[in-house]
Amino acid sequence: MKLISKYGWSIVPQGNSFLYYDMNSKGEEIGYFRYSFDNSIVKIDKDTYSECKYGKGYKNILKYFENDAVVPSSIMCGDGTVIVTEFKDSYIHMFDRNDNLIWINESMNQWGHITIYTV
Incomplete structure (x- = not known):
């Protein structure tokens, strides 16, 4: 290798x-x-990378992460939703198939600072 x-x-x-x-x-x-x-x-370029990682609506998604395409971890679900987390705040964001924010789950942060590194 x-x-x-x-x-x-x-x-x-x-x-x-x-x-x-x-x-x-x-x-x-x-x-x-x-x-x-x-x-x-x-x-x-960053746009090519970001679109592959977050989908076509990556610009709307990245607004929630200070336009940082690298640090947040994401998965694309079969129904078109995208789940994104970022270890600094340990919040989980879910976006619908049109890249609108559905919810932010803050439960991992309720016990002090528990770090989420990936989805």
């Missing part, structure tokens, strides 16, 4: 490839990339 990035993270599957965010050893942004299983790496 080949190491493709020492500091890449926030991996998003996409067909026969995956998208990821990369930074250097100082935590500075390098960019967004697509790794295909034919061993090719292509730089992509």
Whole structure:
């Protein structure tokens, strides 16, 4: 197996490839990339990455997360809803298929600070 990035993270599957965010050893942004299983790496833009991770309405969703496409964790459900969490506040957000906020679940934060790292 080949190491493709020492500091890449926030991996998003996409067909026969995956998208990821990369930074250097100082935590500075390098960019967004697509790794295909034919061993090719292509730089992509933040919009391409965000749409794959959160869906077509990603701009509305990311308003709730300070426009940070990398840190929040998300899943897309079969009915089109998107569930997103962000570890700083430990709130779970649910958006409908039209990217409207349905609810925010704050129950994980009621016992002090319990960190949610992924959905």
